[in-house]
Amino acid sequence: MFRRADLRLAAAGAVLLAATSLMPGWLLVLAATALAKGIVALGLLLLMRAGLVPFGQAMFYCLGGYAAGLGSLWLGIRDVLLLLLLAGLAAGAAGWVVGLLIRRYRGIFFAMLSMAFSMILYGVLLKSQDLGSSDGFSVPRPTLLGLTMTGTPALRILFAVTVLLTVLLAWGVSAYLRTAMGQIGPAIRQNEVRVSYLGYEPDRLIHREYAASGLLAGVAGALVAMLVGQVDPGMGFWMTSGEFVFIAILAGTGGIWGSLGAAFILEAVHAIAFDVAPTYWRLILGGTLLVMILRFPAGLSSLAPRRVRRA
């Protein structure tokens, strides 16, 4: 049941894994961060297909990061995989709870409500002295199957875990997009009333996909927290959400490659701009994004060949 697209995904993962030993530490962190943001973008892809763009997705990214950090500090869980599981479940559960309310909203109301929730979390974290207020706290290096990791080898292992997880989650999302349920989101975007007249409650799908997108963002946040060794409320700030929205729009709704590619491009432009012009990097980043969005109005994923014929 493996398709050519799945093989491409596996091949891309294999190339990244093979390159691991050649990459310096800074590049490992950069590439792993890009992949993690790609995982966030996979979740946004689900919502974008249903015509929804949340302006507060960083809430789940931040929650995932804090869940991994606190799971380690408070619960004594050190294993990277268990921490990822914990973060995913925590953020997914939070997505489910917020989804109970947000499932009824569309368009700008959906976007702003999501942002409002994220600002509540940001505000709470900023005021929580036990969690380090605005400084956050450092996240201990996790272990992998009982092995302690330190220094650059630790980064290599975390990068490899990130690659494998990205491939696995991207495969999962692309498999979901091929199911019958995966077609309901685009149908909702195009004609929600008709979807309910076909016997499916649009709110229900949006609730599920919102929770799933929360889970994905949570896993991504946990990966970055363990990679950087630090969490702070900035992970949940609206600027982080804005970056995710940028990635999502740049990606388009055509499939997983647009999402992963957009995350990589944004992270790369970000790094280069910051390196070349430390004062004006925002200008360069913004300009580049503007050009790309003008050049590919339907997103990067519109470059991929489509299965449906258009007359």
Next chain:
Amino acid sequence: MADAPALLEAQGLVMRFGAFTALRGISATIRGGEVVGLIGTNGAGKTTFLNMVTGYLRPTEGRVLLEGRDVTGTGPREMVGRGLARSFQVPQLFPEMTAREHLVLAEALADQGQRSLLGPLPEGGRAEAMLARFGLAAIADTAVSLVPQGQRKLIDIAMALMLRPRLLLLDEPTSGVSSAEKGPLMQTVFEAIRAGGVTVLFVEHDMEIVERYVTRILAFRDGELLADGTPEAVLRDREVARSVLRRKEVAT
């Protein structure tokens, strides 16, 4: 037919849009096996009536009963789950999807009780037969936004039929279809549902078509039920002849 159990009951339905009253207390019963024609001039409230009995609009006053159960205020999703399907006066489609994708999705959602939606789409299933039946095979892979209005109407109706409803509501199935194609279209629809013993309510302006298919007629005028009876009785009714049939050529 008169002693068959009531499938759909409207009890004193009132619909106000702000200060404007579109329906002024409509009560009607549709029994299992009936084919009911709903007639009335443009603006009489026919579409509003369908919107209310399918749960899309919540009545300002009155109740809707489906098989004796009060379903007032539930949404279309629940009504469809209980065996209802409808088509629309203005086709309600997914502009970027093809005709085949419409019917395949409708099939997947129709079978969601039996087959998980997390499986693949039921491609090559009943949808193919439905495409052939409605003569849509040639445009099956074209995005519907590029398909002519008449065929969009067919896709809209075919989607409703894919749900295998027990109660089918059609809102002006032949509007926007050329007069030569009206007859064959209705024939196709009734062939598709004949085997299942489906109960039908359809809005129609063409009295020839109404007379050919219906067992009963409901005539609306200005949000009121003007007449309810056999085709012979209703079409011979003076008031109906004067205020409904006089403008029968105005199809909206």
